[in-house]
Amino acid sequence: MRKIIGPCGLHCIKVQHLGVRIGQQEILKDINLHIHCGSLNAIVGPNGAGKSTLIRAILGDLPHSGVIEFRDTGNGRLTRMRVGYVPQSLNIDKDTPVSVYDMIACYQSRFPVFLKKSRRVRERILEALRSFEAEELLDKQVCNLSGGELQRVLLSMAIMDEPHLLLLDEPVSGIDQKGMGLFYRTIYHLKENYDLAVVLISHDLDYVARYADKVILLSEGTIQKQGLAKEVYGSPEFAAVFGEGGGAVG
Amino acid sequence: MRQFSEREVELLGSGWEWLQFDFMRLAFLAILLITPLFGILGTMIVGRKMAFFSDALGHSALTGIALGVVLGAADPSLAMILFAIGFALLLNRISSKNASSTDTVISVFSSCSIAVGLAILSKGGNFSKYSGLLVGDILSVTPRELVYLAVILAVTLLFWICCGNWLEALSLHRALAKSRRIPVTALEYVFAVLVALIVMLSIKWVGILIINALLILPAASSRNISQNLREYHFFSLVFALFSGILGLIISYYTNVATGPMIVIVASLIYFATYLYGKKIA
Numbered sequence: 131m132r133k134i135i136g137p138c139g140l141h142c143i144k145v146q147h148l149g150v151r152i153g154q155q156e157i158l159k160d161i162n163l164h165i166h167c168g169s170l171n172a173i174v175g176p177n178g179a180g181k182s183t184l185i186r187a188i189l190g191d192l193p194h195s196g197v198i199e200f201r202d203t204g205n206g207r208l209t210r211m212r213v214g215y216v217p218q219s220l221n222i223d224k225d226t227p228v229s230v231y232d233m234i235a236c237y238q239s240r241f242p243v244f245l246k247k248s249r250r251v252r253e254r255i256l257e258a259l260r261s262f263e264a265e266e267l268l269d270k271q272v273c274n275l276s277g278g279e280l281q282r283v284l285l286s287m288a289i290m291d292e293p294h295l296l297l298l299d300e301p302v303s304g305i306d307q308k309g310m311g312l313f314y315r316t317i318y319h320l321k322e323n324y325d326l327a328v329v330l331i332s333h334d335l336d337y338v339a340r341y342a343d344k345v346i347l348l349s350e351g352t353i354q355k356q357g358l359a360k361e362v363y364g365s366p367e368f369a370a371v372f373g374e375g376g377g378a379v380g
Numbered sequence: 381m382r383q384f385s386e387r388e389v390e391l392l393g394s395g396w397e398w399l400q401f402d403f404m405r406l407a408f409l410a411i412l413l414i415t416p417l418f419g420i421l422g423t424m425i426v427g428r429k430m431a432f433f434s435d436a437l438g439h440s441a442l443t444g445i446a447l448g449v450v451l452g453a454a455d456p457s458l459a460m461i462l463f464a465i466g467f468a469l470l471l472n473r474i475s476s477k478n479a480s481s482t483d484t485v486i487s488v489f490s491s492c493s494i495a496v497g498l499a500i501l502s503k504g505g506n507f508s509k510y511s512g513l514l515v516g517d518i519l520s521v522t523p524r525e526l527v528y529l530a531v532i533l534a535v536t537l538l539f540w541i542c543c544g545n546w547l548e549a550l551s552l553h554r555a556l557a558k559s560r561r562i563p564v565t566a567l568e569y570v571f572a573v574l575v576a577l578i579v580m581l582s583i584k585w586v587g588i589l590i591i592n593a594l595l596i597l598p599a600a601s602s603r604n605i606s607q608n609l610r611e612y613h614f615f616s617l618v619f620a621l622f623s624g625i626l627g628l629i630i631s632y633y634t635n636v637a638t639g640p641m642i643v644i645v646a647s648l649i650y651f652a653t654y655l656y657g658k659k660i661a
Contacts, residue, residue, distance in 0.1 A: 225604070227611060
């Protein structure tokens with residue numbers, strides 16, 4: 131991925147009046163977001179608030195109402211938004227014969243991965259893995275990776291096409307406190323040094339307070355409050371969702 | 381008694397005497413076409429966790445034939461293929477809508493369809509006419525049918541080369557595949573139809589009862605010992621071919637139906653690879 135001195139500040143992602151309905155149930159309603167490049171945006175909220183649904187809607191995996199717009203004010207042209215996505219986990223069993231190379235090559239290349247290893251693809255993958263100090267994982271089986279290793283591999287894959295927007299589902303299992311710290315530092319480093327915006331679902335309010343530029347409080351399918359961590363954590367809406375003690379973090 | 385040609389006499393002494401019969405030569409060619417087909421398709425079915433799906437499809441062959449008979453079709457095979465495609469599309473839709481209890485739902489549809497098929501075909505005590513379909517008979521394959529098999533193999537190879545990566549990406553994470561602009565829904569439907577076509581077109585030779593074993597066993601054995609996708613696909617292909625050829629030869633000498641013998645060899649390979657896999661782990 132192309133490294134820059136800092137984000138260009140010229141493009142942004144606008145979500146307007148987004149709603150998701152599955153059958154009779156309204157999962158998300160009237161979501162409005164304005165995400166700038168070079169910012170780290172954390173979505174927090176209780177279980178069942180619709181956090182994952184929001185990510186899936188932005189990804190285009192779920193049909194939604196409303197508009198998601200990508201604006202590039204630098205040259206005035208509308209380009210197609212490239213989205214990188216890091217899921218929480220993979221659908222992978224023990225003993226699955228898929229190496230890290232295989233997995234990334236499946237998503238990144240049309241050359242049949244089960245026939246032969248392509249040297250060109252291998253070099254590209256190694257380069258991406260190197261940014262996350264994960265190049266030694268290239269030939270390891272994906273099912274044998276630790277939670278932290280898998281996150282690094284998935285992050286490497288997500289930034290390979292220089293995305294404008296990086297969507298992340300924070301890992302909740304298989305990762306220890308030290309790994310979590312490393313995860314947040316890596317994300318922070320990414321948004322500081324590359325030209326992209328990050329939207330992150332988070333379960334850890336302490337880390338959010340420390341690293342996020344903007345906190346989005348989602349509950350009951352809609353945004354209750356958004357702004358700086360300090361503002362959101364001190365708000366009555368936050369207290370209503372997480373209880374009075376929830377704000378005493380960070 | 382007929383005179384043996386020089387070539388046949390040569391074969392008699394070499395352990396290849398089973399090749400002197402036309403039907404065995406045709407069956408041998410059929411094995412060389414069907415087993416790689418199943419080896420390749422199996423890797424994708426096992427990778428997509430669709431073993432149950434292909435099993436249900438195999439069972440639906442009876443219903444398709446029954447429908448053909450009821451509708452008075454001259455060749456019930458067409459009815460069978462059309463029914464299987466419809467069935468595959470339906471099962472695929474259920475799987476994508478109802479993730480929690482897919483296996484139960486597939487099982488319900490599968491049992492229901494097999495019951496309807498059996499009921500119709502057994503009416504008037506005529507079922508014995510169709511019982512050959514249960515075990516299949518690879519020795520009955522004709523040269524024209526070999527051409528069909530070659531065409532199916534070519535189509536499968538094409539799908540494998542063009543969409544194998546996508547299918548693997550889809551198995552690993554659907555939303556992630558979608559975010560990479562992989563046409564996931566279309567891919568799922570095309571694959572379901574391909575599996576339906578292959579199962580239906582080869583069921584006559586392999587048989588309803590064991591077709592799924594042939595699809596699943598080589599890939600499952602290969603998974604026991606493989607660490608990456610290249611090994612997985614390679615060993616699956618080798619195991620499928622090996623069990624096919626060895627099963628055919630053993631069945632000739634022991635006078636046992638070929639399909640079951642191939643499955644027995646494939647099962648032995650599975651157990652051997654399982655033990656070997658445990659040892660190296």
